[in-house]
Amino acid sequence: GENVEQHPSTLSVQEGDSAVIKCTYSDSASNYFPWYKQELGKRPQLIIDIRSNVGEKKDQRIAVTLNKTAKHFSLHITETQPEDSAVYFCAALLKLIFGTGTRLQVFP
Amino acid sequence: DTGVSQDPRHKITKRGQNVTFRCDPISEHNRLYWYRQTLGQGPEFLTYFQNEAQLEKSRLLSDRFSAERPKGSFSTLEIQRTEQGDSAMYLCASSFREDYEQYFGPGTRLTVT
Secondary structure, eight states: OOOEEEEOSEEEEETTSOEEEEEEESOTTOOEEEEEEEOTTSOOEEEEEEETTOSEEEETTEEEEEETTTTEEEEEEOSOOGGGOEEEEEEETTTTEEOOOEEEEEEO | OOSOEEEOSEEEEOTTOOEEEEEEOOTTOOEEEEEEEOTTSOOEEEEEEETTEEEEEOTTOOTTEEEEOTTSSOEEEEEOSOOGGGOEEEEEEEESSTTSOOEEOOOEEEEEO
8 A cells, every 4th residue: 555664663873964854755656745844743844745746945044855756755954953752754745644753862 | 724634532431331433524525534543553444435425444443333424524433332452542634535645534542531
């Protein structure tokens, strides 16, 4: 069946370092790939998304890359800050199959 | 507040009871989704609507679960004969169309004792 694999499950970085989270998906029909950030006790919130006709998208310190041939996409956070600490979920359409999440901890 | 709202925010019920949750999507959004999230896991898709039509149900959704969106606006999710394994956060999301951002509601946390 359709699934999305996400790695790593936890990631600890020093403030100012970069963080990279990777996801692979199985359904080649997927055409929309959002990334959500979820803080403890809060709802998931979209931080960036990419569609299948684009290979890379950037928004300030956050970027996403997509390789449709290999069926994987990655989230890149540069110059990490303590407020970036949260659980990050990748997802793939068609009906938003979520990855298992990456708990990012940024130490000051 | 023009975001997605859910009611109630918390529900504690005894095993075997029925519960119903409500979701009010963003008004111009045609698509409405229900997800379930347990601690440490990502949201799991349950079902979604395009206007009032329920287009897909997950294999995870047993026959104790039913969802409706009668007028294409708000939606309800009912769980009959609740079990302890139903304890989770139930999230609702809405979007303008299939490949647009899904906005999540605050969720209803269900605890079955």
